[in-house]
Amino acid sequence: MALVLVAAIIVVSLRQSLGLERDLAIGTVRAIVQLYAVGLILAAVFSMARWYWILLILGVMTGVATQAAVSRLGKPVPGATWIAAIALTVSTAATLAYVIGVVVQVRPWYEPQYIIPIAGMILGNSMTSAALAGDRLQSDLRARSDEIEARLALGFSGREALQPMVRASLRAAMIPTVNGMMTVGLVQLPGMMTGQILAGSSPLVAIRYQMVVVFMQGAATALGSLLFVRMAAGRYLTPAHQLRRYML
Amino acid sequence: MEEKHHQLLGLTAPILSARVFYPSLLEAPTAGVLWTMPPRFSRMNILHKDARVRAERIVAPDYGEKDPIFEVNHLSLDYPGGRSHPVVEILNDVSFRVERGHALTLVGPSGSGKSSLLRCLNRLVEPTSGTVRFNGYDIRSFDPRELRRRVALVMQTPVMFEGTVRDNLCIRPAGVSGDFSENRLVATLDEVGLESTLVDREAATLSGGEKQRVTIARALLRDPQALLLDEPTSALDPPNALLVVETISRLRASRALSIVAVTHQPDLVRRLGGGLLYLRKGRVEAFHSLEGSDTVLDARLQAFLAGENIASGGGRT
Numbered sequence: 001m002a003l004v005l006v007a008a009i010i011v012v013s014l015r016q017s018l019g020l021e022r023d024l025a026i027g028t029v030r031a032i033v034q035l036y037a038v039g040l041i042l043a044a045v046f047s048m049a050r051w052y053w054i055l056l057i058l059g060v061m062t063g064v065a066t067q068a069a070v071s072r073l074g075k076p077v078p079g080a081t082w083i084a085a086i087a088l089t090v091s092t093a094a095t096l097a098y099v100i101g102v103v104v105q106v107r108p109w110y111e112p113q114y115i116i117p118i119a120g121m122i123l124g125n126s127m128t129s130a131a132l133a134g135d136r137l138q139s140d141l142r143a144r145s146d147e148i149e150a151r152l153a154l155g156f157s158g159r160e161a162l163q164p165m166v167r168a169s170l171r172a173a174m175i176p177t178v179n180g181m182m183t184v185g186l187v188q189l190p191g192m193m194t195g196q197i198l199a200g201s202s203p204l205v206a207i208r209y210q211m212v213v214v215f216m217q218g219a220a221t222a223l224g225s226l227l228f229v230r231m232a233a234g235r236y237l238t239p240a241h242q243l244r245r246y247m248l
Numbered sequence: 249m250e251e252k253h254h255q256l257l258g259l260t261a262p263i264l265s266a267r268v269f270y271p272s273l274l275e276a277p278t279a280g281v282l283w284t285m286p287p288r289f290s291r292m293n294i295l296h297k298d299a300r301v302r303a304e305r306i307v308a309p310d311y312g313e314k315d316p317i318f319e320v321n322h323l324s325l326d327y328p329g330g331r332s333h334p335v336v337e338i339l340n341d342v343s344f345r346v347e348r349g350h351a352l353t354l355v356g357p358s359g360s361g362k363s364s365l366l367r368c369l370n371r372l373v374e375p376t377s378g379t380v381r382f383n384g385y386d387i388r389s390f391d392p393r394e395l396r397r398r399v400a401l402v403m404q405t406p407v408m409f410e411g412t413v414r415d416n417l418c419i420r421p422a423g424v425s426g427d428f429s430e431n432r433l434v435a436t437l438d439e440v441g442l443e444s445t446l447v448d449r450e451a452a453t454l455s456g457g458e459k460q461r462v463t464i465a466r467a468l469l470r471d472p473q474a475l476l477l478d479e480p481t482s483a484l485d486p487p488n489a490l491l492v493v494e495t496i497s498r499l500r501a502s503r504a505l506s507i508v509a510v511t512h513q514p515d516l517v518r519r520l521g522g523g524l525l526y527l528r529k530g531r532v533e534a535f536h537s538l539e540g541s542d543t544v545l546d547a548r549l550q551a552f553l554a555g556e557n558i559a560s561g562g563g564r565t
Contacts, residue, residue: 149372153372
């Protein structure tokens with residue numbers, strides 16, 4: 001039934017000659033196939049909750065997120081895949097451990113009904129923020145390379161010289177999340193909360209989960225972008241406090 | 249090992265520049281005056297364990313007087329290649345010397361490696377092979393940050409940081425000391441021909457020429473021994489460019505600064521004197537000393553000095 005909506009978009013696209021019909025059609029098919037596949041896999045995983053299966057799935061999710069984050073970089077950074085993998089793994093593991101172990105107190109910890117969707121949300125946020133921060137870092141380093149050089153020439157260390165750009169990229173990565181926190185619930189109900197309410201939960205229960213989600217996303221965003229940008233910035237420097245200009 | 253290498257240099261340096269800069273090869277630098285190196289330079293300490301001194305002594309300009317301020321030997325620089333692009337050769341077997349208190353100007357078409365060569369001297373760029381010596385010591389034996397305070401760089405486009413002129417003059421890494429008193433700031437501004445009232449202006453509101461002179465003052469406040477100038481006037485209009493040229497040549501005389509400059513401005517070259525090095529595709533193609541008149545002047549350099557533009561187009565090199 002919901003496919004009627006897609007048909008409506010395609011009509012709009014055709015009338016306004018947006019040229020999006022093909023992509024829309026592909027997107028629709030992909031959404032259906034991917035969600036079906038995920039639903040089947042999750043159902044299978046839920047039915048055989050073993051910690052090693054869960055870890056395997058988390059690993060695959062992290063791998064996909066890593067690829068997605070790295071592919072956003074305008075120019076390849078040597079070792080970026082490892083840097084992203086470490087940043088996403090550490091930030092997700094830390095946030096996840098805290099949420100599962102301390103806040104929601106799921107027992108056993110690998111209960112798939114909790115850990116898979118929560119990990120997905122955390123990972124998604126870490127990924128987006130790392131990609132945003134990395135993208136901004138690259139463009140800033142390129143645009144402000146004279147400023148970096150001026151600082152180095154004045155005797156600043158490489159780290160000190162890149163600090164303003166690192167800070168700007170972290171801000172850029174965190175602002176959407178912070179803005180989201182400001183208006184959460186006022187402009188639109190978050191997807192998870194909406195889903196919970198549609199599924200019959202009390203709004204008061206739903207908001208409690210949503211709070212956990214909002215703060216968890218904040219933590220994942222901050223940690224993911226911080227780790228990624230710090231390590232990525234280091235790739236642009238040599239031990240002799242030089243900027244690798246050819247990488248810009 | 250260090251000393252052995254040292255004595256070889258007189259022989260390996262190209263005869264052309266050696267003759268001009270170094271009238272007598274027999275006076276090739278010996279081990280130099282070791283005690284002027286502060287203990288912070290760890291490699292020097294390993295070599296000369298008993299030569300400990302306090303850090304401030306390096307400020308005194310009494311190094312081994314026979315050592316040239318810069319000595320570049322067989323320097324080559326490549327930009328590493330990658331999957332999609334090949335190795336790019338920037339500099340190829342460049343050698344020259346700059347005596348203390350003298351000047352050298354690098355000229356040549358855009359893309360000839362002038363700016364990169366300049367940045368090898370304060371180690372903003374790491375050569376692929378070859379050596380750079382500063383006061384007789386391999387620059388890799390210094391902490392790069394310390395070296396860059398001794399060898400100041402003035403860039404084509406003046407970089408002003410956020411804040412006032414004062415903020416811009418005083419900017420320095422945490423823990424680095426120096427005299428940044430009001431009197432000194434004013435005196436230094438005066439040295440570059442700027443009014444002392446400028447000190448509280450927002451740096452962003454200055455004109456291009458004023459900004460460039462603030463960057464020169466900023467360099468001077470660190471008591472550099474050498475000044476590297478990367479087309480310091482090419483981003484300025486003629487009147488401002490002239491002011492900067494005057495400032496630089498005045499400083500060279502009053503402070504006995506050693507200067508290595510990249511410039512397309514014949515005016516500046518004539519006033520700096522010293523040597524003129526013609527670089528093309530990363531190789532030294534010609535050298536001329538403006539002080540001795542016995543060298544035959546290369547046609548390209550002649551054209552340059554006559555005011556013709558060797559390199560039209562202000563692209564960075």
